[in-house]
Amino acid sequence: MKKLLLIALGFTAFQTAKAQDMLIFKDKTVEEVKIIEVTPDFIKYREFGADENAAVFSVEKDFLNKVIFETGKVLDMSKSLINDERIYADQRRRAIKLDVAGISSNYSFITYEQAIDPSTSWEAGFLFIGAGFDSGSLDGERENAMGGGVNVGYKFKRSPNFYMSRMKYGHIMRGTYIKPNLFVTLFNYDLVDYNHPPDPVTFMYPTTRETAVAASAQLDFGNQLVLSDQFVVDYAFGVGYGFTTKQNTNQWWTPPAVNYGFTGGRRQGVDWNGNTTYSSPLTYSVTLRVGYLMKN
Numbered sequence: 001m002k003k004l005l006l007i008a009l010g011f012t013a014f015q016t017a018k019a020q021d022m023l024i025f026k027d028k029t030v031e032e033v034k035i036i037e038v039t040p041d042f043i044k045y046r047e048f049g050a051d052e053n054a055a056v057f058s059v060e061k062d063f064l065n066k067v068i069f070e071t072g073k074v075l076d077m078s079k080s081l082i083n084d085e086r087i088y089a090d091q092r093r094r095a096i097k098l099d100v101a102g103i104s105s106n107y108s109f110i111t112y113e114q115a116i117d118p119s120t121s122w123e124a125g126f127l128f129i130g131a132g133f134d135s136g137s138l139d140g141e142r143e144n145a146m147g148g149g150v151n152v153g154y155k156f157k158r159s160p161n162f163y164m165s166r167m168k169y170g171h172i173m174r175g176t177y178i179k180p181n182l183f184v185t186l187f188n189y190d191l192v193d194y195n196h197p198p199d200p201v202t203f204m205y206p207t208t209r210e211t212a213v214a215a216s217a218q219l220d221f222g223n224q225l226v227l228s229d230q231f232v233v234d235y236a237f238g239v240g241y242g243f244t245t246k247q248n249t250n251q252w253w254t255p256p257a258v259n260y261g262f263t264g265g266r267r268q269g270v271d272w273n274g275n276t277t278y279s280s281p282l283t284y285s286v287t288l289r290v291g292y293l294m295k296n
Contacts, residue, residue, distance in 0.1 A: 024066040088172035097291030106132040107260040119157045129260045147187025153179045171226040179220040214259035216242025216283040234289040242283040254279040
C-alpha cells in the first residue's frame, strides 16, 4: 500500500513538473514559465511557481524559436511573418508570360512561373524562333531564322535589409530577384558568304542555309510587378557565359552572335589572313515580359 502511494505521489509530482510552459530561445536556452498572454509581438509571462501578484515579464517573439504550452501545444516562432505562406494563401501564384522584347527580334518567348514559397519560385519557357519580326541581326543581314529553344530558371527574391514589425511582401509573386537560368537554342538561318564575289547579274552574295546550336548559363537581375492580383510585368537584364556554333564569314570583325533569347557566346571566326579567331564567351540578354496570373 505504501509503495502504491509513493508511486502515485511520484507520478503526480512528475506530471506537475511537466505541466508548465516553456520558452525556447534561438540560442537553445530553455526557460520554464507561466505564460500570461500572447500578443502579435510579445510573450508575457511570470516565473514558474510565482504567485498571481508576482511581476509580469515580456519577451519579443524575435528572440524565440518555439513556445511550448503546458497542454503540449507548440507555437513555432522560427518563421518570420514575411516568409509565412499562410499570409499569401489567397493570392495567385502561377503566371504565364510573353516576352514582348523578343517579338521585335524574330522570336516569341513564352514562360510559366510558379511560386514555391514567398521568397523563391521556378520558371520554364519555350522560344519559338521565327515567330516575330525579322529586323536583321548584328551580322547585318536578315537571317530568316527558324527553330526553337528552352529556358529554365530559379528565382531568389531579394530580402529586406532590415525587418520591421509585421512586415510582409506585397504579393508572393512580386519583388526584386536574382535568377540563375539556362538557355539552349537550335535554329536554321541564312548565312551570307562575303568571302566570294557577288553574282554578276543580281549583285547578291551567295547564301547558304546553316544550322546552329547555342547555350548559355546566365544570372538575371530583375524585378517583377503585380497589378490587381491578375497581371505581372517582369523586366530583367542577364549576363553569363555561353557558346554558339553560328558561323561568321566577316574577316574584319566577329560580332556577338544573336542566338535568339540571348546574345554573345564563344564562336569561331576568321581574320584577314584566314586565321581562326574566337569571340568572347560573354553573353547577355534583356527581357520585358507581361503576363497573366492564373487562379490557384
